[in-house]
Amino acid sequence: MLKLVRRHGSPYWYLRGTVRGISVDESTKIAIRERRLAEEYKTTREKDLLEESIHGKRVTALFSQAALSYIENGGCKSYRLADILAHFGTTKLSKIGAEEIHAGAKTLFPGMQPASRRTHYYTPMSAILSHAVALDWCNKVTFEWPATNDGVIRWLTKEEAHRFIDQGRHIKPLLMFLFYTGARIGEAMGLQLQDLDLKRRHVQFIDTKNGTDRGVPLHPLVVDALYEMLSARRLNGGDVFRRVDGAEYPKDTRPSDRIKTVFKRAGKRAGIEKFRIHDTRHTWATWHYQKNRDLGALQRLGGWKTLDMVMRYAHTNVDELSDTIDRL
Template sequence: MLKLKERHGSPYWYLRGTVRGISVDESTGIAIASKKQAEEFKARRENELLEESIHGKRATVTFSQAALSYIEQGGKQADAYRLADVIKHFGTTKLAKIGAPEIHAGAVAVFPTMQPASRRTHFYIPVSAILTHAQKMGWCDEIKFEWPAPSDGVVRWLTKEEAHRLIDEGKHIQALLTFLFYTGARISEAMDLQMQDLDLDRAHVQFIDTKNGTSRGVPLHTLVVEAMRRYFAVYRHNGGDVFRREDGQEYGHEAKASDRIKTVFKKACKRAGITNFRIHDTRHTWATWHYQKNRDLGALQKLGGWKTLEMVLRYAHTNVEELGDTIARL
């Protein structure tokens, strides 16, 4: 059977031993000071292994175990927003007991105030990735469930006059807003941008390991170069994060990228008289401007880092002024 062991240097109890031929040498994740809790964990684990020896691993693998395996093997959703909360929700629930009702209930429980499209991104996609991994490992059958419908693709964007009015009211994030409006960067790409990846002399920026798991380079508009030179004249730093707090210190990466500047951005929008506009909409604005001037969806897709051409078609659908003469001929 299993025994609790202390491993040198580890703050947790370890389980070692054999149950019906199944060898175990694993951390309990329970602190040394909590031996009673560790004893209870040991008893549960012995029962699980006994069940596994009789019915096979399919009957015993939990969501947490599947998630850990997925993360250790470098799954694309390993860094998903609040993935720890998703894993905590299902916890030691066996995969065999997770179906569509449990998944839908979990999405609401973990993200109660999110819109369906956001739940799709932050809950259904990572859960599906973990369950697909578990299926490939032979730990469960395919679990079928319907995802919330994707976003309807409505694009909120600003005119040049509106955008520059917002930039002017941005205070210490003026350079950041200029950068977002004229590069099409995701807010996470901008907030995590490092000094070594920005080259003002070459008028070029590179985004490393982006949301899509790839890197890309983007030429810098002259307005961005000028704004960044003014910014660095005030906030001088030789390395680390490019965009920082008003006091020149780094924001830190604990909070979601958009949350780090949420307050100052909302105040800037209010001062500029801009309503119903999110920080993510700066990317929509840049894409809309680019398509209006170039009518080149392929270039837009490459510069913006979208995976498929279908993802940029919304900007063609938004910009139909060039078709006005076809209506006039009716």
């Protein structure tokens, strides 16, 4: 069975021992002064482990265990999990369904906009639960995500985009890259030097949001901007896009957060308001469709999973149909 032990330097009680062959050496996160509470925790943990030994992990696995396993196995470390863990941490995965997930969203982020709630709540919840399903710790939970109100696509003309880029200061090369490749901000900020081939005018995005790799040809303007930036910095490897002092951005922050201030200021100086970082991708897709009218090529280059996700750019770009209206 288990016993409470002290570990040198730790303010918490630890559990050590075995229950029906299951070894345990873990922190209770309960302070040394709370011996009675730690004893109660030990009793509960022994009961759960006994149940697990009989019925398997599906019955006893906690959300906090799934979250820890997700992070330890390469999951996204930039998710803000503190509030979610505080709410679901000690809840068994078997007790978390669609109703509990939606209730958690309302409790934790009652006033948050749908798009932000998707980013900060539904995306990490989905990632952690999918990881738990892959481990066979729980059944798949199907739930609807809130709408993002993305019906209106915000995009810039070439003149507006270059006005924006010109005001980007040290992120000018990054802005040129975003506008002319359609890269997601996470793909751009995570781009490594070895995945960039300026001689071939080609960039490779590894392990993208959709879980696949994809290559994109580089526009001459992007090649020129990157040649100029890299010749000044003389990088030997690592991240392509960096801070103004040449150091890499911290990896524990969201990619969009790393440049949001300078991005917003560039828009203000350019006289362009309410333009989001992700709108650079909308802009690229709009330009591509206007010039090529090829949704299949746009889907492959942009890395969208389905053609339906690309159709909105065809629905937005109807200028070529203006003469049909004039004939009414």
